[in-house]
Amino acid sequence: MEATTSFRTEVGCSSVLHNAGTAIRFRQMNRGTPLRFCTRSTATAGPQLPARQRVLSAKRLICKAAAAAPAVAAPSDAGRLSAEDRAALAQELGYRSIGADLPDTVSLTQVISSLPREVFEINPLRAWGAVATTVVSVALSVYLISISPWYMLPFAWAFAGTAWTGMFVIGHDCGHRSFSKNKLVEDIVGTLMFMPLIYPFEPWRIKHNHHHAHTNKLVEDTAWHPAGKAELERWGTVQKTLFKVFLGSPLKLWASVGHWWLWHFNLDLYTDKQKPRVLVSLAAVAAFAFIGIPAIGYFTGLAGVAKYWLMPWLGYHFWMSTFTVVHHTAPHIPFKPADEWNAAKAQLSGTVHCDYPRWVEFLCHDINVHVPHHVNSKIPWYNLRAATDSLRQNWGQYMTEASWNWRMMKYIFTELHVYDEQQNYVPFDYEKEEPFYWIQRKVLPSTM
Incomplete structure (x- = not known):
């Protein structure tokens, strides 16, 4: 009726x-x-x-x-x-489509099995081509910053922050073991790509994989986990005010800075078995922080550090926050307690596909094409569009999509x-x- x-x-x-x-x-x-x-x-x-x-x-x-x-x-x-x-x-x-409820009988294995096998194939030429694209883009951004008059600097910084996000995405594929068939190569490339971002590769890899295993699960998820009412009431005035200001305004688009600091430098968050590799990553970013950044300051002064590193770094965090909050925060997408959580619903229906300007998608290696990445994180970035087309054909009625x-x-x-x-x-x-x-x-x- x-x-x-x-x-x-x-x-x-x-x-x-x-x-x-x-x-x-x-x-x-x-x-x-x-x-x-x-x-x-x-x-x-x-x-x-x-x-x-x-x-x-x-x-x-x-x-x-x-x-x-x-x-x-x-x-x-x-x-x-x-x-x-x-x-x-x-x-x-503000969404292009909101998906229907995925039936409880559908498993994540069924969704993965519907994908063509070729989307899981690693193509070294495409992988290293992305590295070349990002290295050239970052170099170009430095040149643009160096020649730009003051009134054009915001545009140069916007380009630089987007190019820097490409470094993160390459490291991101390395962390998911979808960049190369050689894990040592992935660890080296991932660490090098993350160093200018002061992002320790191994701590991020561990916590990010935990996010994938527990997407939108209460208590467990490490990405954009909302505070509960009872938790909010326990906080003091200062903590509550800071939380409200940074997560209840456009400043939310730089909230990944807080996540970066809180989750990746505290050794207590890692097991004894994990700590040796974590320490290697911390040493790598410490080398850039205490050698690379001072070197920039030596040649360009303190203003040069802000101009050539800090502003592009903040531009990167703008995209980091924007991509991730749009992927997993929507009024109709729930966080669920462990006893109610469903992997297929969380990964397929609980992840948002969002289109951005094509130049952004190009420099950021399609990180916005995110639903298949959550269905199976072994899919390399350059196969995400083909995987999305397959998911649309088989499961499109359950997907949420938007244009930024x-x-x-x-x-x-x-x-x-x-x-x-x-x-x-x-x-x-x-x-x-x-x-x-x-x-x-x-x-x-x-x-x-």
């Missing part, structure tokens, strides 16, 4: 539509009473409207009484909606903060709207 959609609130809840058409903010006045998407039969719902109009009309409706029919949380349970309504919700939230846009990013900045088991995320000010977020919701544009 065809269904229409409407929103319902339970006592004390309200829905607020900000800036006439931006993604909706759901605000709770009482905890435990989340806003809901409802489905009601046409017999009780009244005249039919087009799906898009039904959803938008529903968003403007504030109900005083609960609807009689069962409800599913929105947008956290978007996968249960009809294809039409998922499309409408995707458009409203301001509406999606604004929603991530202002709404997706605190873990909530019913809604996936609620904003930091879910109980009472705070001026810091109110200003952002009013000032930040929904399109650009």
